[in-house]
Amino acid sequence: MSGIPPKKAALAVAAVAGLALVTFVRPFPPAGQIVCYALLLGLLLIAVALPRLDDSAVAAAQMKNDHERRRDTFTAPRPAPTPRPEAxxxxxxxxxxxxxxxxxxxxxxxxLDPAMLLQYPxxxxxxxxxxxxxxxxxxxxxxxxxxxxxxxxxxxxxxxxxxxxxxxxxxxxxxxxxxxxTDQLGADDARDCRRALKLLRHADGTAGRERASYLGQVITTVDRLTDRGVVAPAPKISEELATRVQLAIEA
Incomplete structure (x- = not known):
């Protein structure tokens, strides 16, 4: 009975002793003897034949607790991943x-660049x-x-x-x-743009009054293109060209 818990072992010993006492002493009449035998055999069955019922119940409860812990582990919300730092x-x-x-x-x-105006009006x-x-x-x-x-x-x-x-x-x-x-321009307007751009490039290779003359023609052409609505008024470019003319005259 090494596998039987102490309380059940004591119960089994008591049941066996009771059976022996009832068998040899016969303290009850036959009907009482039968009832006494039945009770003592029932106690012995509980103690010997079913020694692990409590253990099984404990094991079942333990399994249930383990299952619930695992379920909580899987169903518990996981912490959100740390977002990548944004600027x-x-x-x-x-x-x-x-x-x-x-x-x-x-x-x-x-x-600010007259050449850009004439190339890309x-x-x-x-x-x-x-x-x-x-x-x-x-x-x-x-x-x-x-x-x-x-x-x-x-x-x-x-x-x-x-x-x-x-x-x-x-x-x-x-x-x-x-x-x-200049593809969207008419033939005359496109020709004026090309001519003014050519004069501007000539001016870059000259100095003094010759340079001022070339630049003056460029200004005249740009003003004409503006008057015809080919390009919108570009005061910064007009100022830039006028400044170049003045510097050329003073050189």
């Missing part, structure tokens, strides 16, 4: 400012959709830009979004102007 809003705003400056610099090459064609879109985006970005990081973060987000639009619009406008050249 701060301030850094994105500063990057947008740099992109804005780059667009302004690229556009300035057209605004389509950039001044305000009836062309890519050019209109660019100027709309330029005005929007300029209106949202601030010298310092905005106190309202939504203003910074709006500015960043406007620069994305501006960069895309500038790429399309620049591509349109370069791919078009």
């Amino acid at each position: 701060s809003l301030r850094n994105r705003w500063q990057t947008a400012c740099k992109h804005h400056d780059n667009v302004l610099s690229a556009y300035g090459a057209y605004e 389509a950039l001044w064609d305000l009836s062309a959709q890519p050019v209109m879109d660019f100027h709309d985006a330029l005005d929007m970005a300029g209106g949202l830009r601030t010298d310092e990081f905005p106190a309202d973060e939504s203003d910074a987000t709006d500015y960043i979004d406007s620069i994305d639009i501006l960069r895309s619009a500038w790429t399309k406008a620049d591509r349109f102007a370069r791919s078009t050249g």
